[in-house]
Amino acid sequence: MVKEIIENIKGAFADYIIGIEVNKNKVYIEVEKKCLRPLVKLIKTNKQIHYVTSVGVDERPLRGGFRVYHIFTSIEEDYSIIIHTSTPQSHLTIPSIVPVTPGANWAEREIQDLLGLKFTGHPDPRKLILPDDWPPNIYPLRKDTPYNIRPPSKPTLYPFKRPRETSTLPIGPYHPLLHEPEYFELYVKGEEVVDVEYRGFHVHRGIEKLGESKLTYNQIPFIAERICGICGFTHSTCYCQAVEEAIGIDVPERARYIRSILLELERIHSHLLWIGVACHLLGFDTGFMHAWRIREPVMQLCEILTGNRKTYGANLVGGVRWDIKEKGVKKTLNVLSKIEDEFKRFIEDLMSIREVKLRLTNTGVLTKKDALKMEVVGPVLRASGVKYDVRKAHPYAAYKEVSFNVPVYSEGDNMARLIVRIDEVLESINIIRELIDKLPKGPIITEEIEIPGNRKGLSMTEAPRGENLHFIITGRDGFIYRWKVRAPTYANIPALKIMLKGCPLSDAPITIASIDPCFSCTDRVKVIDIKTKKTITVPLMRISRGKIW
Amino acid sequence: MVKRLRLISTAKRVGVVTRPYPFRPTEVPEEFRGKPIIDGEKCTGCGSCRNVCTPNAIEIEDDLEKGVRRVKIFYGRCIFCGRCSDICPEEAIKLTKEFELASKTREDLYQVIELKMVKCKICGKPFTTERSLKKTLKSVPEELHEQLYICPDCREKSTAYIESYTKRR
Amino acid sequence: MLYRKSIWVFHLNTGGCNACDIEILDVITPYHDVERLGIKLVASPRHADMILMTGPVTREVLPKAVEAVLAVPEPKVIIAVGSCACGGGIWYDAYPTIGGVESFLKIMEEEYSVKVKAIYVPGCPPKPESIIYGIALALDMVKQKIKRQVYEEK
Numbered sequence: 009m010v011k012e013i014i015e016n017i018k019g020a021f022a023d024y025i026i027g028i029e030v031n032k033n034k035v036y037i038e039v040e041k042k043c044l045r046p047l048v049k050l051i052k053t054n055k056q057i058h059y060v061t062s063v064g065v066d067e068r069p070l071r072g073g074f075r076v077y078h079i080f081t082s083i084e085e086d087y088s089i090i091i092h093t094s095t096p097q098s099h100l101t102i103p104s105i106v107p108v109t110p111g112a113n114w115a116e117r118e119i120q121d122l123l124g125l126k127f128t129g130h131p132d133p134r135k136l137i138l139p140d141d142w143p144p145n146i147y148p149l150r151k152d153t154p155y156n157i158r159p160p161s162k163p164t165l166y167p168f169k170r171p172r173e174t175s176t177l178p179i180g181p182y183h184p185l186l187h188e189p190e191y192f193e194l195y196v197k198g199e200e201v202v203d204v205e206y207r208g209f210h211v212h213r214g215i216e217k218l219g220e221s222k223l224t225y226n227q228i229p230f231i232a233e234r235i236c237g238i239c240g241f242t243h244s245t246c247y248c249q250a251v252e253e254a255i256g257i258d259v260p261e262r263a264r265y266i267r268s269i270l271l272e273l274e275r276i277h278s279h280l281l282w283i284g285v286a287c288h289l290l291g292f293d294t295g296f297m298h299a300w301r302i303r304e305p306v307m308q309l310c311e312i313l314t315g316n317r318k319t320y321g322a323n324l325v326g327g328v329r330w331d332i333k334e335k336g337v338k339k340t341l342n343v344l345s346k347i348e349d350e351f352k353r354f355i356e357d358l359m360s361i362r363e364v365k366l367r368l369t370n371t372g373v374l375t376k377k378d379a380l381k382m383e384v385v386g387p388v389l390r391a392s393g394v395k396y397d398v399r400k401a402h403p404y405a406a407y408k409e410v411s412f413n414v415p416v417y418s419e420g421d422n423m424a425r426l427i428v429r430i431d432e433v434l435e436s437i438n439i440i441r442e443l444i445d446k447l448p449k450g451p452i453i454t455e456e457i458e459i460p461g462n463r464k465g466l467s468m469t470e471a472p473r474g475e476n477l478h479f480i481i482t483g484r485d486g487f488i489y490r491w492k493v494r495a496p497t498y499a500n501i502p503a504l505k506i507m508l509k510g511c512p513l514s515d516a517p518i519t520i521a522s523i524d525p526c527f528s529c530t531d532r533v534k535v536i537d538i539k540t541k542k543t544i545t546v547p548l549m550r551i552s553r554g555k556i557w
Numbered sequence: 558m559v560k561r562l563r564l565i566s567t568a569k570r571v572g573v574v575t576r577p578y579p580f581r582p583t584e585v586p587e588e589f590r591g592k593p594i595i596d597g598e599k600c601t602g603c604g605s606c607r608n609v610c611t612p613n614a615i616e617i618e619d620d621l622e623k624g625v626r627r628v629k630i631f632y633g634r635c636i637f638c639g640r641c642s643d644i645c646p647e648e649a650i651k652l653t654k655e656f657e658l659a660s661k662t663r664e665d666l667y668q669v670i671e672l673k674m675v676k677c678k679i680c681g682k683p684f685t686t687e688r689s690l691k692k693t694l695k696s697v698p699e700e701l702h703e704q705l706y707i708c709p710d711c712r713e714k715s716t717a718y719i720e721s722y723t724k725r726r
Numbered sequence: 727m728l729y730r731k732s733i734w735v736f737h738l739n740t741g742g743c744n745a746c747d748i749e750i751l752d753v754i755t756p757y758h759d760v761e762r763l764g765i766k767l768v769a770s771p772r773h774a775d776m777i778l779m780t781g782p783v784t785r786e787v788l789p790k791a792v793e794a795v796l797a798v799p800e801p802k803v804i805i806a807v808g809s810c811a812c813g814g815g816i817w818y819d820a821y822p823t824i825g826g827v828e829s830f831l832k833i834m835e836e837e838y839s840v841k842v843k844a845i846y847v848p849g850c851p852p853k854p855e856s857i858i859y860g861i862a863l864a865l866d867m868v869k870q871k872i873k874r875q876v877y878e879e880k
Binding site: 574575576578579583592595597611612613614625631632633634635636637655656657658659660661663664665666667668669670671672673687688 | 756757758759762763809812813814815816818826828845846847848849850852853855856858859860862863868870871872873874875876877878879
Binding site: 138139140141142148155156157158161189209210211212213214215217218230231234235236237238240281297300301304307317318319 | 739740741742743744745746747748749751752755756757781782784785786787790815816817819820821822823850851853
């Protein structure tokens with residue numbers, strides 16, 4: 009199927025293609041920038057092609073100009089198509105592909121903020137990532153901007169687009185059951201939500217710039233693990249796989265199995281954490297305490313296997329640092345059988361409560377058509393009827409050697425997203441048992457590694473929240489020239505606009521939490537009554553239970 | 558209504574799982590990565606740990622007036638990854654099992670090792686530590702020992718002089 | 727001792743990765759259960775006795791964190807949890823951060839004339855037991871174990 013698409017492209021756009029490069033199952037097609045929009049439209053007519061992200065690279069030290077890569081991948085086959093185009097420094101404009109692919113909205117705004125390119129035809133070119141008081145015309149990701157620049161502050165107000173005849177509910181950055189600071193504005197008419205605006209990126213720490221300037225290639229797995237404290241091992245595995253693909257080395261088999269075991273343990277702990285937080289937002293604190301009680305033995309097991317409860321630090325380019333010994337294997341099997349038993353009982357207790365079922369069914373619905381249009385990923389996509397799991401579509405680590413099911417439900421409401429995650433926990437327990445059974449003997453790391461310059465590597469993994477992507481271009485002397493990270497929540501948040509429209513206000517907190525935004529980021533709410541100019545502050549829990557005034 | 562009473566029987570079955578932590582000490586597994594400590598007797602000041610430390614928690618500075626090299630670990634920025642311990646050629650850094658590291662002042666979170674430095678025979682500037690020099694002397698033949706007491710800048714100048722002298726001859 | 731009864735804590739995340747935050751939540755779950763000592767998480771900084779701060783303070787969050795800390799009643803104590811808060815972590819000199827709790831305390835003193843005391847709890851992330859030890863140290867219930875060590879070669 010994908011090969012046919014490439015033949016169509018070669019036929020229809022032969023005059024504009026500059027070069028085609030094939031690296032195993034990844035095809036890089038270089039084109040001129042004027043044919044970008046019709047080319048992407050041709051690719052997107054195929055239902056199995058899914059847009060992932062766009063990357064901007066400052067190539068002025070190498071061959072002049074700036075280059076933009078648009079990355080597409082197939083949902084059914086193990087193939088990816090990457091379209092790239094360049095523009096000289098004198099004309100920093102590129103046609104935008106948002107009119108044909110709505111999912112590219114945030115990726116192009118990010119390139120505009122960090123590199124200074126302009127995308128003609130973009131419907132909403134506001135600032136996205138940099139802080140509100142960052143002065144204009146300083147672009148951090150360009151090669152002549154140092155990584156530790158601290159320009160003086162120039163405060164500006166963020167331009168929210170507020171619709172008329174509605175009340176504004178700011179859900180501002182700090183929350184009692186805290187996670188990250190994020191800022192949502194809900195616009196309500198009476199009790200019904202009409203629209204939502206989002207101002208995030210309070211957690212922007214300059215990770216990509218640090219990886220490109222001061223860290224060596226073997227120090228980056230440690231910073232990659234701290235991109236997210238809950239699914240960090242997925243990020244460091246994805247980075248190591250991208251480098252290993254770029255330089256063309258093979259990881260020993262035992263190392264691949266150990267990576268898969270730790271990845272599945274991380275998935276179990278992340279889903280149990282989310283179930284606890286969702287119960288708390290529904291007002292069911294007993295469920296929160298039980299879910300985290302069941303999760304604790306997993307953290308202690310990881311401390312025995314790797315030395316730390318979280319941020320394991322077990323990955324290096326070429327393999328893993330420590331081995332799993334006999335004692336670790338026995339303890340793992342013990343903990344898994346205990347957790348399986350407790351978890352099944354807990355789910356029966358949870359589903360026996362009528363209010364949980366009533367509040368989650370038929371709320372926050374995302375249809376299959378909207379899910380494909382907004383390019384969402386992970387359990388949100390699988391709960392809306394599309395079967396796409398990176399572990400099956402593009403197998404990595406040791407997933408080709410085990411057999412497991414991928415749960416898919418078609419209702420698209422909050423209950424479907426809960427049941428997808430419950431099924432995934434039970435599947436993960438079986439996967440770990442099969443991996444331990446088949447664990448081969450051998451070395452755990454490839455020693456002598458050389459990094460030649462100017463090679464490209466692309467890798468995708470299935471984090472607990474969805475599809476994760478790392479893209480690297482190697483540089484000279486063991487440094488990395490460009491490193492791009494696309495986390496799964498980045499693709500899921502724009503879909504909240506559709507899920508929250510028409511939703512009653514008490515269902516807003518659990519709907520925002522159901523996409524699992526690396527923690528639920530809603531918090532205390534200020535309710536402003538426009539007519540009487542009264543303001544009161546209400547904890548989110550009370551809104552969730554329906555008591556506002 | 559009756560179904561939700563299952564929660565009471567679950568609570569009875571599970572019992573109490575709380576650990577008595579502040580009143581009794583807690584055990585950690587032997588693989589646990591706690592506070593790293595440098596053994597002052599073994600460290601030679603080579604700087605491999607500083608090159609590998611990701612958050613730059615290990616700093617090395619040369620005090621040219623006193624003639625000492627200071628190796629400092631700042632526990633406030635350490636991420637307890639253990640790379641310094643993997644890479645040290647003398648096995649001078651080890652990770653212990655301590656995790657109760659809270660402190661009221663920032664100065665208490667440092668460990669400082671001061672090592673004596675050797676002065677160059679020609680220009681008098683300190684350029685390496687005594688222990689590092691002793692270690693190199695063991696693996697180099699006797700005839701070249703004189704050369705090792707000269708700092709790299711002066712050594713460049715003297716070899717350039719000898720080369721140009723032999724060329725003129 | 728400044729506080730005679732149990733203290734209430736407000737959690738302030740200034741842009742961290744969340745690992746320290748879920749260890750703080752772990753402290754109120756059944757295995758460590760700090761509520762038996764009377765400590766609980768509150769929703770508003772006006773009700774809080776101490777602040778648990780995580781994350782290197784990013785530029786975007788700075789004005790909002792200042793507002794939250796100004797709302798805490800005197801005397802103000804910040805417990806900096808994790809390596810990002812204590813010293814800035816891996817991003818101590820990156821462009822969008824100001825580098826940990828030291829710079830934050832300087833800003834509070836110079837621009838708002840507010841004195842804040844700080845306690846440091848290193849770790850990445852610190853174990854729940856380390857966090858309980860840090861709070862106990864702030865209440866003067868235990869002795870500090872770590873001290874500045876200097877070794878001089880003779």
